[in-house]
Amino acid sequence: MVIKLLFNIMSHKNLRTIPVYRKALELCAMSREIASYVTFNKDLLKLYKSNSLRDIIADSLLTDAILIPQKIAQTEFSLSLDEKLRNVSYINIMIKNINSYCTGLERDGVKEKEYINLLRQEIKSFRKSFKKWTGTLPNNGNIQLP
Numbered sequence: 001m002v003i004k005l006l007f008n009i010m011s012h013k014n015l016r017t018i019p020v021y022r023k024a025l026e027l028c029a030m031s032r033e034i035a036s037y038v039t040f041n042k043d044l045l046k047l048y049k050s051n052s053l054r055d056i057i058a059d060s061l062l063t064d065a066i067l068i069p070q071k072i073a074q075t076e077f078s079l080s081l082d083e084k085l086r087n088v089s090y091i092n093i094m095i096k097n098i099n100s101y102c103t104g105l106e107r108d109g110v111k112e113k114e115y116i117n118l119l120r121q122e123i124k125s126f127r128k129s130f131k132k133w134t135g136t137l138p139n140n141g142n143i144q145l146p
Contacts, residue, residue, distance in 0.1 A: 015073055020133035023126045024069040030122050031065035031098070034058075038110050054108045061101040064094040068126075072133075081138060088134055095130070098123055 015021045035044060035058035042050070047059035068091055075087040102116045102123075110116060 015069075015076065018072070018076065018133070020126075020129045021069055021072050021076075023129040024072055027098075027122050027126045028065045028069060030119055031061050034105075034115055034119055035062050037112075037115060038105055054105065054110070057101050057104045057108065061098060061105075064097050064101075068094055075137070084137055088137070091130065095123060095127060 032044065035047070036042075039047060039050075039052075039055050039058045042055065044058075044062060047055045047062070050056065050059075071087045071091050071094075075084045078084050078087070099120065102120055105116055106113060
């Protein structure tokens with residue numbers, strides 16, 4: 001009975017009302033657009049099959065950007081403090097990775113650096129929202145953010 005009640009409460013919780021989740025979706029959308037652009041509009045679902053460094057970086061960018069909103073949702077719905085802390089740590093790693101992918105794309109010769117810089121700005125904006133959100137989590141004193 002208790003599990004069914006918790007499920008009903010969680011299913012009614014709308015993630016789109018959470019600012020960090022909306023920012024994560026924006027980051028995801030921008031990452032998708034940049035990946036599409038730098039790979040010359042290849043099929044994004046097949047990038048993992050490519051031997052091109054740029055395609056591999058774009059695929060990794062997409063993967064991490066897609067995982068961030070998923071991890072936020074898991075954190076919001078989790079009853080376990082340990083799981084919440086693991087997800088926050090994982091999101092931090094993905095943010096660092098995305099910044100590294102930006103550098104990798106530049107080094108691979110992407111000439112339109114303004115697009116890469118737009119993604120970096122989106123990451124910066126997301127990070128601010130993320131820090132604010134982690135401050136609202138239970139036992140937030142134990143969450144270490146860079």
